[in-house]
Amino acid sequence: MNWRLWSFHKKVWAFLLIFTYGSILLSVLLISYIYQEVYVKAEEDRLLTLGNELATLHQPGSLSEVFIQKAEAHNDVSETQVYAVENPRELSACLPFEIDYQTFISEEERRELLSGERLIKMGYEERLDRHVLAVIVPLVEDRVLDGILYVYVPISTIQEVFLPATPILVLLILVLFVVFYMVGLRFTNYLTRPIYEMQLATQKISEGDFSTVVPIHTNDELGQLARSFNHMAIALQKEEERKQEFLSNVSHELRTPLSYVKGYSEVLLEEKDLSADQKEFVSIIHDESDRLGNLVNDLLDLARLQGDSYPLTLQPIVLSTLIEETITSYLPSAKHKKINLAFSSDESIIANIDPNRIKQVLHNFIQNSLYHCKEEDTITITMTQSETAFVTLSISDSGPGIPKEALPHIGERFYRTDFARTRKYGGTGLGIAISKAIIAKHGGSMKIESEFDQGTTITIKLPLNQQ
Incomplete structure (x- = not known):
């Protein structure tokens, strides 16, 4: 769909919708950022602090039972779990979930532990059915790995973090949607109404x-x-x-x-x-x-x-009688040029018009059709009541039609598609302009439809007699 063809009202609405959904997307990204950078980061810092504090209690050499008991004393009073082991392979026996040591701690990570680096692990554990955040603190002395402290805690997902606020958020979104719709509607109307x-x-x-x-x-x-x-x-x-x-x-x-x-x-x-x-x-x-x-x-x-x-002299007139009187005056000319002139009448239609002026309009259009039509062409005049307050009068011919580039100019003063007609037939180029003015003076309308080599149809709407 080409947005250039959209109305200004649609463009404003589209901009507001894009702005709103863009704001929602930014809000989601902001929530994700807050979860990652605030909640998860705070847990990482807490676990690292705890691991470092426990590491200061370690004396060089093998891990003593006293140290292990002090380290693992948190397991009974806190959700945070601490395990002290001399060999990282022993973790699979200590933890409440299985780990694959080869994939859990790679050789590169082992070298990082030997250099005193802390490792941070986060992932989903099926047995706990929770996401787990873990910190591995090495106990190193003279580049000898005496053991490790494995400190982990189950962390809440982003849904769990914001679950308590979900009803409030849903209500807030609904309220904002209604407010946005009302404000957006008023705003777009405010912008587009003057235009x-x-x-x-x-x-x-x-x-x-x-x-x-x-x-x-x-x-x-x-x-x-x-x-x-x-x-x-x-x-x-x-x-x-x-x-x-x-x-x-x-x-x-x-x-x-x-x-x-x-x-x-x-x-x-x-x-x-x-x-x-x-x-x-x-x-x-x-x-x-x-x-x-x-x-x-x-x-x-x-x-x-x-x-x-x-001013017009308006009076109720049986329109079919007026049209028949006008057509009768052109029957000899039509017969001479071998042009068929047909009219379908409806004597029940009474229009509120100035008969002399409407007859002038009919003369102008019938004369134009007779001039342009050739032998065996047909001029048809039909009359229908398609609307409650108007009668539709149609004058169609099977003549040569009007060129597409000339059609918008029909009705302008002195405009003629055939300029030779002025000298030969005395045309002034004002007939259609006068007819258009007469119809407008009646409160009616006129439309000209034509295709080159396909003929021309002139549709006139005139007010009915409401009484």
Whole structure:
């Protein structure tokens, strides 16, 4: 699993879990260290001290019975066991557990004993069913080994050392787990909530809603980021308002001179004294002024739709009737191009819409489909009620589809996949942008899905009449 694809919330949780389990692992290692370095080391030092003290009582020569009795007197009053023997091989007869002398004391260790070194042994003894820690103290005189003191004590395992505290440790772990979960949940929400809010706000801004404001919860770096984000949103909103005002003003101011140009060109076209070339030039002026007039009207229409100066006239409409009326006007064109135009109706669906505006949307999309489809292609319009409050309208065609790289730009102003269409068919590149604005004004949504050479599907959701 690629951690780069994880959400920030998951990454924070993963960090906290790793930190917690890492802390537990360090605690286990610390307990093991305490057992080894504190408990076991203390026992080693105690046994060495006892062995050294008993060794000072030894007189050079063979071990006397008095010395052996003094040394082994601890066996009756203490868990620590002491055995004094002249030959290390005799230990197997003294100890309550069997030992293999050849593996118990090697030749190298024997040489260490002859040099006065102390040996420390630790291991598990089956007969005692315990771990045993032993110290071997040599009794050496003039590099002659008179005997050894074998001092040993059964030691507790790490589980036995901490067994009395086990219930407390388990309860503490459970409490810490609950506390960690609650604190971790609050902490991750505290960290990720501002980022999640900014993500939603960014999405709304990308959809054109510049009034979005991110709540500021803190004065730290995240709070400063949220504050900067709000400043950016306000600046974008002001810029959008200035742009809309500019488009509205320019469109309004251009309508009058364009109407004069178009009117005078129509008058000139009726003149009989014009030559053929002059009439051609005047006809071009008339056509271009007409195209510019349509562009200005579309710009003015889009500016009003994206602002608050063009309210919708909402009313309950039988949507199937509206769609059939729109389709009927395109049946001759579809028949001429040999394109199949199909519609599945449901007269029970009543939508709360502005009929003129929705009809404008249908005209835009059906015109686009008819333009791009070829002979024997099919345009299908379906209508379903998949949600309680919305009706889903789908316009599908089997045309050439939209290139993948162009799909994200569909709906942008003046964007066209076929730039030759402007001159040939009079398109302005604003039809889908206007349709998108109309649908958004209704509180609906629009989605375009397309695959190159596979056709295009436009899905529109519009609010139902709740009454």
